[in-house]
Amino acid sequence: MSVTAAAGFTAAGVAAGLKSTGKPDVALIVNGGPQKVGAAVFTTNRAKANPIIWSQQVVADGVVEAIVLNSGGANCFTGSFGFETVHHTAEQVARSLGVGAGDVLVCSTGLIGTGDATFRSRVLDGATRAAAELSERGGDEAAHAIMTTDTVPKIATVSRDGWTVGGMAKGAGMLAPGLATMLVVITTDAEISADEANQYLRDATRVSFDRLDSDGAMSTNDQVTLLASGASGVRPDPASFGAALSEVCLSLAEQLMGDAEGASHDILIRVIGAANEDDAVTVGRSVARNSLFKTAIFGNDANWGRVLAAIGTTDAEFDPYDVDVTMNGVRVCTKGGPDRPREDVDLTPRRTDIEIDLRTGDAEATIMTNDLTHAYVHENSAYSS
Amino acid sequence: MSVTAAAGFTAAGVAAGLKSTGKPDVALIVNGGPQKVGAAVFTTNRAKANPIIWSQQVVADGVVEAIVLNSGGANCFTGSFGFETVHHTAEQVARSLGVGAGDVLVCSTGLIGTGDATFRSRVLDGATRAAAELSERGGDEAAHAIMTTDTVPKIATVSRDGWTVGGMAKGAGMLAPGLATMLVVITTDAEISADEANQYLRDATRVSFDRLDSDGAMSTNDQVTLLASGASGVRPDPASFGAALSEVCLSLAEQLMGDAEGASHDILIRVIGAANEDDAVTVGRSVARNSLFKTAIFGNDANWGRVLAAIGTTDAEFDPYDVDVTMNGVRVCTKGGPDRPREDVDLTPRRTDIEIDLRTGDAEATIMTNDLTHAYVHENSAYSS
Incomplete structure (x- = not known):
């Protein structure tokens, strides 16, 4: 169930032609609320992809309505055209959902330098179609759509005391310090504030994704995002929630390690x-x-x-x-x-x-x-x- | 000619059974003077092999009579027995040459943890036999004796204004910053003081060996040594000598790069x-x-x-x-x-x-x-x- 295990979330994954294989390559996850809390941690690489630059602004106020992710192109070092593509993608999703573009996160993964007009039109098309296919059972499709050299989708879920934390991840190479080439989305229906979400996420990534170092290389596109809907109506015990979030992060990190490119140990x-x-x-x-x-x-x-x-x-x-x-x-x-x-x-x-x-x-x-x-x-x- | 290109130096390389192939594995280079100047730079790895710990003390006063090197065992993390082996090796060479053990440098390369009683007896035997075979034409044999996974010996010589700088190097993996898994010996018959030798050597390694980074790994046994005999009777122009020493170092570094383990570029x-x-x-x-x-x-x-x-x-x-x-x-x-x-x-x-x-x-x-x-x-x- 991954990102749709928690109440309040819908998701979809569609094939937009970004991957030459024709497999799903655009994922959309939408927070139906009642709360629209978002927090994220980003690559510390100074060479940041356009989606990172955009998403850092979006998440600053702690309000996130949706996140759209694509594989098949990193949209990094693609100049102002590439940044406009991110902007247009967020606007396209926002229009489809009736929300503000400034509350839509964007993530990309794939080859650096990929982000031309064809890429743009396919991402926009994929985002539109994904918005039309949103479902409370769409978590698995979304997890498939963000895969690159991953051989299996990575998902994890923990439920406790009336609330749930669920997540998905991709990443099979360039897994490195202070984040790997990974895109991770974690959702929860627990009632937490934006400040709490930010602190919970930093505490959990510090002892999970930050301790994964597959090949020492640091990506330009890494982003780990936590979205909270409050749909359970339950305010969690802090220690219990922190432990559950860490458990999901550690499980996803171990799955990333287990599927690292070419590894035999x-x-x-x-x-x-x-x-x-x-x-x-x-x-x-x-x-x-x-x-x-x-x-x-x-x-x-x-x-x-x-x-x-x-x-x-x-x-x-x-x-x-x-x-x-x-x-x-x-x-x-x-x-x-x-x-x-x-x-x-x-x-x-x-x-x-x-x-x-x-x-x-x-x-x-x-x-x-x-x-x-x-x-x-x-x-x-x-x-x- | 490598280390015997400069006047005043003799060298030898012998097979002492340290390498399973039976190839030469102990080298000895002796400075016949009239000056007995020595300088060296060492690995900055905190995990230093026993020969490094010994050689750092030997070179402190700027006086070096000889240097003995072995392949086929790094004598690193071999405990106090391993350190005693270094001491005994220096004493053996010193006795053969009629000099003080405190003026004999020792270098080792090979597998970390190798340094048992068999290793010791073979090194001592090799040192004794090398001392008996010293020759003004022994530079090439010495260059062969320090090879490990090297496919070719590395040597370089530059002559100017009546003096000569010649050197030999080994190293084909773990070539890294602030020195590589390399053993390098450079000799000159120019008249330079110990302080000058130290400064010349640091200036030259900074822009040559220190800029070679084959696989990022740093060895426990690296040592680059400069010996000066003054046998030419010529005091070199500082700029000219610095340039010649850098040229020898850069040539050896490029040869190390060209022979790095498994490289195709x-x-x-x-x-x-x-x-x-x-x-x-x-x-x-x-x-x-x-x-x-x-x-x-x-x-x-x-x-x-x-x-x-x-x-x-x-x-x-x-x-x-x-x-x-x-x-x-x-x-x-x-x-x-x-x-x-x-x-x-x-x-x-x-x-x-x-x-x-x-x-x-x-x-x-x-x-x-x-x-x-x-x-x-x-x-x-x-x-x-």
């Missing part, structure tokens, strides 16, 4: 014993971005030396000669020296657990990443994005 | 129009480290969007919507928008020139890197290092 790098959480994240990310570590895991090689070489490049608080490394339950390195033989580690399962004990403090964090494989190189050299 | 990323040199380096490095850009070049895809997405992650001074990108002479992006069609770019040659004009100032820098290929993944998943 899902790697969870858990850093414990850190002086603080920032240090734990820094150390985990340095390993997640190390090409030599990532190729070693692809080769089922428990190469703990590459782990230590990676963390040695950080400024986190620890002694490189007092670090333990455990791989899939086998401690291969104790206090910066060899422990059990690397051959004892079974790296054949897809799921790979790396634990790094910095032996400095009590903080911890887990970074999600993937291995670096032949298939990754193939997909990203043969497929333009 | 040598990529020179020239950043112009920067506010300052640091910005130019930062922008160039962000592109050099972007896996999506590197796979696109492997796929002969002039994907300028990935260039802009990479530089957008930096804090350098520029406007992402006022940047030009030229690939192999074809300007594909003007002011952050499409220019000539990407299909016009011929990326089939191995050498690939990327020019990024930040249109902000007059500074520039060139970063050397490689593409990300199937062969890179294969070498680094199948070969432990």
